[in-house]
Amino acid sequence: MxxxxxxxxxxxxxxxxxxxxxxxxxxxxxxxxxVNAADEGxxxxxxxxxxxxxxxxxxxxxxxxRRERFIIQGHLGSILKNGQYFRTREVxxxxxxxxxxxxxxxTDYIDVGVIHYVxxxxxxxxxxxxxxxxxxxxxxxxGVIRALGVSSHNPITAKKIAETGIIDVILFSINPAYxxxxxxxxxxxxxxxxxxxxxxxxxxxxRRGEFYRTCVERGVxxxxxxxxxxxxxxxxESSPFGYALxxxxxxxxxxxxxxxxxVLVGARTAEEMRASLAYEEATPEEKDYSKIFLHSGGExxxxxxxxCNHCLPCPKNIDVADVTKYAxxxxxxGDSDSIRAHYAALNAHGSDCINCxxxxxxxxxxxxxxxxxxxxxxxFGY
Ligand code: SF4
Ligand code: SF4
Numbered sequence: 361m362x363x364x365x366x367x368x369x370x371x372x373x374x375x376x377x378x379x380x381x382x383x384x385x386x387x388x389x390x391x392x393x394x395v396n397a398a399d400e401g402x403x404x405x406x407x408x409x410x411x412x413x414x415x416x417x418x419x420x421x422x423x424x425x426r427r428e429r430f431i432i433q434g435h436l437g438s439i440l441k442n443g444q445y446f447r448t449r450e451v452x453x454x455x456x457x458x459x460x461x462x463x464x465x466x467t468d469y470i471d472v473g474v475i476h477y478v479x480x481x482x483x484x485x486x487x488x489x490x491x492x493x494x495x496x497x498x499x500x501x502x503g504v505i506r507a508l509g510v511s512s513h514n515p516i517t518a519k520k521i522a523e524t525g526i527i528d529v530i531l532f533s534i535n536p537a538y539x540x541x542x543x544x545x546x547x548x549x550x551x552x553x554x555x556x557x558x559x560x561x562x563x564x565x566x567r568r569g570e571f572y573r574t575c576v577e578r579g580v581x582x583x584x585x586x587x588x589x590x591x592x593x594x595x596x597e598s599s600p601f602g603y604a605l606x607x608x609x610x611x612x613x614x615x616x617x618x619x620x621x622x623v624l625v626g627a628r629t630a631e632e633m634r635a636s637l638a639y640e641e642a643t644p645e646e647k648d649y650s651k652i653f654l655h656s657g658g659e660x661x662x663x664x665x666x667x668c669n670h671c672l673p674c675p676k677n678i679d680v681a682d683v684t685k686y687a688x689x690x691x692x693x694g695d696s697d698s699i700r701a702h703y704a705a706l707n708a709h710g711s712d713c714i715n716c717x718x719x720x721x722x723x724x725x726x727x728x729x730x731x732x733x734x735x736x737x738x739x740f741g742y
Contacts, residue, residue, distance in 0.1 A: 361402030361640055364621040367581025369507040369528050371431055371471065375615055376639055377405035379585055379624035384415045390629060391418040397630035399426065401637035407433040407531065407583065407624045408465075409476060409511070411440045411457055416464035427467050433509065433531065433583065433624075434461050434470040436496055437477070447477050449486045451495045458504075472529050472583075473505030478521060479514045479546070488524060497526065511585070513538075513546075515571035522571070522580045530575065531624075533586035534614045536652050537593055537600050539568050569664065570692065575619030576685070576702075577693045584614045584623040601652050611639050612647035616667045618685050644670070650725065664688075665727045671719035678708040680719055680729055687736035703740050710736030 363372040378398050383391050398406070408419060423430060439448050439457045448454060462468060475496055478487055487493055487510075499505045509529035512518040521527050538545070575582050588594050588610050596604040607625070614623045627633040639647070650670060665688070667681040674680060686703040687710065690696065703709065713733035720729050 361637075363404075365581070366431070366472075366507070366583070366621045367528055367575070367619075368579035369472075369581060371507070373405040373431055373581075373583070373622045374403045375622050376401070376403055376611070376637055377407065377583065377622040377624040378403060378633065379626040380406055380408040380415065380419065381410060382626040382628040383418070384410050384412055386415075386418070386628070388418045388421060391415070392422040393630040394627060394633050395419070395422040397633040397637070399429065401634065401640075403633075403637065404429060405431040405433065405583065405622050405624065407474075407585070408461075409433075409435040409438050409474070411438050411445060411460075413460065413464060416461060420464045420466040424466055427465070431471040432465065432467070433472040433474050433529075434458070434465070434505075435474045435476040435511065436499075437475055437492070449490065449492045451491055454492075454495065458499075462504075469503060470505045472507045472509045473499055474509035474511050474529070474531055476511055478510050478512050479517055481517065484517055484520060488521075493526075509583075513586075515565075515568045516544075519567075519571040519574050522574050522578050525578070527580060529581045529583060531583045531585055532571075534582075534584045534617055534620065534623075535587055535589045535593060535610055536605070536613050536649065537589040538586065539565070540600060541565070566664075569618075572618040572620070573685070573689045573692055577689050577696050577699055579698060580619065581621045582617070582619040584617075584620055587611055587614050587623045587625055605649070605652065606646065607636060608639050608642045608647050609649040609652070611636070612668075613649045613652070616669075616681070618667060618689070664725075665729075665732060666725055671723040671727075671729060674708075674713075674719055675716060676708050676712040676714060678710075678712055678733065679706055680733075682706055683708075683710055683736045684727075684729075684732045687732065687739050690739050691735070700740065703736075709742050710734065710738075710740065711742045713737070 361374045366373045437448050437454050439446050439453050500508050507528040510521050511531035513533045592598040593605045611623050625636040665684040667685050669681040671680050690699050710733040715730050
């Protein structure tokens, strides 16, 4: 298993994580077997937004004796009302469900406390201009949560959240289907087939890329939900690309977005968990998602690198994706010590490029790599 830094939290998370929502109605035995499979595969991050008491108790029992090995994302503001899931900004209700979470998970802290579901300006104000954010920050001060997160599906709102400077982690929906839709798309529209009918030609909205790169610049870690677009992408009939993608292609796409630390896949059984963990052994060909765009008449941001590194190997050992990514961020967000530090830590830099052009022949997206290496060398000075 490969592990990645979760922004600036100091936590290292497995790049394949578990989203717990699919076992909401499962028995304890199924949950335990799933956690066993995750643990055996080196997975160490679990998202648990579910307010239902049974699923919380099942996870608590399954994690007993090994809780320290896991980074748990628990949600603030996800509660039950009249027996049904409900999103709230009431501090008292959130406190009650937080206590319930800690008790049932048999722990006294949550690694990442995620303010649940902030998608619009109105949602943003209801959290960041009210006592709700004070409540969440106090939990962090008191060590009840180690890091403060927010979940969102909207890149404009999520960028605004990253820019507050007080959020450590954003749980965000990332997959190639959502990335095709305008940033104004609502969750309901993401789920509806109709939204995809107007996506011809398929163009990635550059404002999504801006959000991802802002997270890198600000040191905000991204964990990913909806990696398979709720299964839409795995089915030829519902995929907007006209054919079914594999889980590994979807996971690879999400993991290549800047700032992403872990994709949280929603396994229902131990077998499904192991299938997702097999990502670690998958070949580059099995993970290659370039045909998604190339075979669908898709268009990318003009000359924009996808940070996929399909263009390697490079005779000068340049990590083309990382060099390009840091140059893009510096160009877009202005000078930044942290981005300069990331760039400095790379083994080779833009100035090491000998202009052989081998990478450009391999890049599926016709990115002018040599030009990008020269841009990086100019921006960073080497
Ligand atoms: S230059 Fe092309 S192949 Fe290389 S990382 Fe960028 S998009 Fe991928
Ligand atoms: S053109 Fe530069 S970046 Fe591309 S393979 Fe050659 S040396 Fe590496």
